[in-house]
Amino acid sequence: MxxxxxxxxxxxxxxxxxxxxxxxxxxxxxxxxxxxxxxxxxxxxxxxxxxxxxxxxxxxxxxxxxxxxxxxxxxxxxxxxxxxxxxxxxxxxxxxxxxxxxxxxxxxxxxxxxxxxxxxxxxxxxxxxxxxxxxxxxxxxxxxxxxxxxxxxxxxxxxxxxxxxxxxxxxxxxxxxxDPQPGDYELHDGSDLFFVFYINTNQYQPLLVQDYLLEKKLARGSTVAWYGTVGNIINLRTVSIKYDETSGRAMLDLGSDMTYVLGHASKYIWPLQESGRKVCLSLEGGGTGLGFCNLTDEQIADFVAQVKAVVETYNLDGINLWDRNAGYGKEGMPETNTTSYPKLVKTMREALGTEKLLTLTVYEEPTATFWDTEATGGITVGDYLDYAWSGYNSYTEAIQLLDPWHPNESYVSAYTQKPIAGLDASRFGCVNFPIYPQAKTDEETLMRDPSFLIDWIVNEQQPNKIVVFDDLRTSLQDNYEAVWDVTFAECCMCMDDENKFILGSRNGYTYRFDNHELTALPSGLTGYGKWQKDW
Missing domain, CATH: 2.60.40.1740 (hypothetical protein (bacova_03559))
Structure with a gap:
């Protein structure tokens, strides 16, 4: 033609x-x-x-x-x-x-x-x-x-x-x-581990996720259960809510990097969707003092309309809400309350419909009262969510287990969260793994053998197969080189309840993270920063 x-x-x-x-x-x-x-x-x-x-x-x-x-x-x-x-x-x-x-x-x-x-x-x-x-x-x-x-x-x-x-x-x-362009490797269906990834478009192209390749094999022997790419839900960031002083509106701020990615969705987003992934935008605070917890009803309706326009225009699969970095308490900004965020969740679901994903990241005070429908103004938040998961993944802390249904309140995690009203345990991701830099070599931080996770699985307290990972990286010549990819595979091994090998049996499965594609440049050579942003 x-x-x-x-x-x-x-x-x-x-x-x-x-x-x-x-x-x-x-x-x-x-x-x-x-x-x-x-x-x-x-x-x-x-x-x-x-x-x-x-x-x-x-x-x-x-x-x-x-x-x-x-x-x-x-x-x-x-x-x-x-x-x-x-x-x-x-x-x-x-x-x-x-x-x-x-x-x-x-x-x-x-x-x-x-x-x-x-x-x-x-x-x-x-x-x-x-x-x-x-x-x-x-x-x-x-x-x-x-x-x-x-x-x-x-x-x-x-x-x-x-x-x-x-x-x-x-x-x-x-x-x-x-015609569809699904890529070279089949996406793992999430049957034994369901992966949720974040990608920061201020640093990387979303195509980075295509090179996250895992192999699951018998720990004793050569039988491979599966080998392929992973990442069932991909949350793109950074997108924020900001306050416009002139109009008083809550504005959706895509930023220059996300604007470019969406404007070139055929290159950066559609190949991920065509492999079976759900690609969503992760919304967070913009440091202006206005966030999900202090919006008026009019601001909520306006903001949701802006979000819906972006989702429909670029055929995205949904929205992730993570209320952090809002800068609450600034002079001239309204105080936070416990009904604004639940109203936003409800309005967002009604606007997006049931065909789009709506997920929420549990983090600090903004989500602390979601168990209490009286505090949330009668809104049962979990009724409007597809999934929720922990947002605790600091590089300076050990891996955190945030299990709202755990029978022992003194379990390992430094954080607690009551169950979100209306949300079943099968839809809550209890662990959000940080990807540690090489500089963090102390045992408490790296947690080479996170025994509390193993105990959690052995005692059949793990409610699902959801595995959440912080912002993905590629192979860069920095403090992450040759360390984080090993941690990635070990975390997957700990979360898989079929892995009887590390639970004391000689029979079971192990994981291997294949980072070859992260350094295989188009020229055929290997190098660093393959998927750093190219705009």
């Missing part, structure tokens, strides 16, 4: 600031202009001229990329004039298949018309321009890949009259469908 027109040339730029994302989800009350979106006067300066626009593009072409199989993306559209309208007007959007041929000829592509079954307009196809108004509220178009084969598709929507090709009144939604 000859394609001179670069369908993806604005994918990196289409992720606008979080304020823009908030604008196209909550535009009834907050009109947001995109940069470069000023409407030129078509003729004389005194004339009034209008255009059909989208926040996802600075022009009239909105480009999308999806993988064949299942999935969808949501984009927006609105109408804007150069001057206020004299009278109120209702504008009706329609799909004009006659525009496909002209678009293909102009851009040197061979798009086919997107089937009507693959698009819907959840808010309707009419736009209301009020008297004295210049811009309508934004509405959504939802484009699905269900049943489509690899190729290029076009959805031309227009306000122009029948037979007209006025591009100022038309939006061209282009969809490229590609």
């Amino acid at each position: 000859k394609t001179n027109y670069k369908l993806f040339r604005t994918i990196g730029a289409m992720l606008l600031a979080a304020t823009v994302l908030a604008g196209f989800t909550a535009c009834e009350t907050d009109t947001v202009e995109q940069n470069g979106g000023k409407l030129p006067d078509k003729e004389a300066i005194e004339s009034t001229y209008g255009m059909l626009r989208s926040n996802a593009s600075t022009g009239n072409t909105v480009e999308m990329l999806l993988t064949a199989g299942t999935g969808f993306v949501t984009r927006d559209f609105y109408y804007q004039q150069t001057k206020p309208a004299a009278d109120g007007t209702t504008l009706t959007l329609r799909i004009d298949e006659s525009l496909v041929e002209g678009f293909n000829a102009t851009n040197g592509v061979e798009c086919q018309l997107l089937p009507t079954a693959n698009c819907e307009f959840p808010d309707g196809q009419t736009l209301e321009l009020a008297a004295d108004g210049q811009r309508t509220a934004s509405k959504r178009v939802r484009i699905s890949v269900e049943g489509l084969t690899a190729g290029e598709y076009l959805l031309p929507v227009t306000l122009a009259a029948e037979g007209s090709a006025d591009d100022s009144q038309t939006l061209y939604y282009t969809l490229t469908v590609r």
Whole structure:
């Protein structure tokens, strides 16, 4: 297929600031202009001229990329004039298949018309321009890949009259469908260990997780139970909530690194999803004094709308909430309370629906009262969560066992947590493993033989197979070199209740972490920092 027109040339730029994302989800009350979106006067300066626009593009072409199989993306559209309208007007959007041929000829592509079954307009196809108004509220178009084969598709929507090709009144939604790219190694299904990973995009590309390869084999003998890549839930960070002093809004701050990653999702995120992983954003505090524990109801609704817009726009699998680094107690900021966070959890679940994951990291005071429905304003927090897990993984401490259901309150962990109301023990990860640097060589910190974990498993107190790991790393020439990968495998060995070898039996399983791929550079040589960010 000859394609001179670069369908993806604005994918990196289409992720606008979080304020823009908030604008196209909550535009009834907050009109947001995109940069470069000023409407030129078509003729004389005194004339009034209008255009059909989208926040996802600075022009009239909105480009999308999806993988064949299942999935969808949501984009927006609105109408804007150069001057206020004299009278109120209702504008009706329609799909004009006659525009496909002209678009293909102009851009040197061979798009086919997107089937009507693959698009819907959840808010309707009419736009209301009020008297004295210049811009309508934004509405959504939802484009699905269900049943489509690899190729290029076009959805031309227009306000122009029948037979007209006025591009100022038309939006061209282009969809490229590609075949799945699952990678070279099969993802372990999580049957004996279910892995939850965090990746800090300020340092690494998300593709780092593809090189986390484990082998499980008989401790006595050569039989391999399985060998493959691991990581069932991937939480990308850093994304934060911040306070906007001018508007008083709680703003979703993606940051420059996450903005780049999402804008290049076809490279950094979709290959992970195509192997069977769930890729989520981890949200935390931004140091402004506003966090999950001191939001008003209006701020919660606004913030959740911003989050939902990002999840839908980039077809992410869900959200992880980790209330840390908020900077509570700053002058001029509201005091924390025990109902704000539960309200946020409930509102987030209702907005995302049951198809998306909503997980929570238990950490310090923000989650301390989640067992008490009276303190949470009657909200049973666990009813709205898919999973929760411990957030205690300091590099200066031994591995912590946080088991809210443990019968002995004086067990090894320095931290305690009562069970989250409504959350079954099978959905709570009790151990979050730090990846220790080489400099931390004392026995208490490295915990080469964490006997309390073994006792916990032997006594059949382990409620599930969830294994959580702190921010993943690659092989760097620093204090982590040649130490953390051994610890990684040993922690997996301790958590597997089939590993009778370390429990005293001569028969059982052991784990080997294969770090070869972390240093195998594209040139065929080995080196350091393979998956450090490349932008």
